[in-house]
Amino acid sequence: MKKITFTLPAEALGTASEALLLGDFNEWNLDNAIGLSVQPDGSLAASVELEPGKTYEYRFLLNNGTWINDWNAQQYIHNQSFGVENSAITVPAEIIKEKATPKAKAIATKTVTKKATAPKAKKEKIEPSVKDDLTKIEGIGNKITKLLEAEGITTFAALGKATGKKLKAILETAGPKFQLHDPASWPKQAKLAAAEKWDELKALQDKLVAGK
Known part of the structure; x- marks a missing residue:
């Protein structure tokens, strides 16, 4: 356990x-x-x-x-x-480590020694992708989050800068079941979330119904 x-x-x-x-x-x-x-x-x-x-x-x-x-x-x-x-x-599965035999240890030691003498390859710096949990915005679920991420909207800041017209176009392109959503309040909610004004965000969301 x-x-x-x-x-x-x-x-x-x-x-x-x-x-x-x-x-x-x-x-x-x-x-x-x-x-x-x-x-x-x-x-x-x-x-x-x-x-x-x-x-x-x-x-x-x-x-x-x-x-x-x-x-x-x-x-x-x-x-x-x-x-x-x-x-x-x-919950991650537990990995059971097998006890190494003398032969396996010898091979491992030889491999490590060989690698130590080889020239080091230059590592490319990988920039971590930044994402916020957009489902904290009233009216946005996992499926809509994926639609927004596909358009490069992965953070509260990016959502806060998006226009209602652009968000509506994304939903309309995705099909009829997404056209029922009203994204008008999403940018305002996102700006509060980006500024970590959680109390103000909750007060706003208490007045909303499915994001409207």
Whole structure:
């Protein structure tokens, strides 16, 4: 088993003060819900022993009755039965190291020595790709996130600079099921997220319905 720690930032709580962790690992049973503890920085956290090599879906239930996702989840999976997106985590499988035989050690030593004498190849500097979790914007899910990323919109800052006309064109090109979405509020939300004004963003989102 591998211990996994789930966390929620303080700003994710809104008017709530407590949170419970429910998911596949406790069969979404409220009686087996795992309470999150308050950390020194105001965030909430809970650790769970999970089996490596498996994927688990989960969400947080706040004490004001609101369900929320993990802001930093590995991925989000759409649940067709309930029409919601759940947070998901895949626990890495444990790698079992085989004990090396004397012969294998000799070969490994010879290989390392040979490599040490070879000229070093010049490594190219790889710039890491910068992405923000665009699903934090009300009205944007995983599928729309992929549409935006395909157009080079991968950060809150980039989304904040996009015009409503451009966003509407992206949705219209993607097909009829995306044309129902109204992206008018997305740039404004994105600017608040880029500035890390989470309280103002939440206040705005509380007034919105599906991003409208």
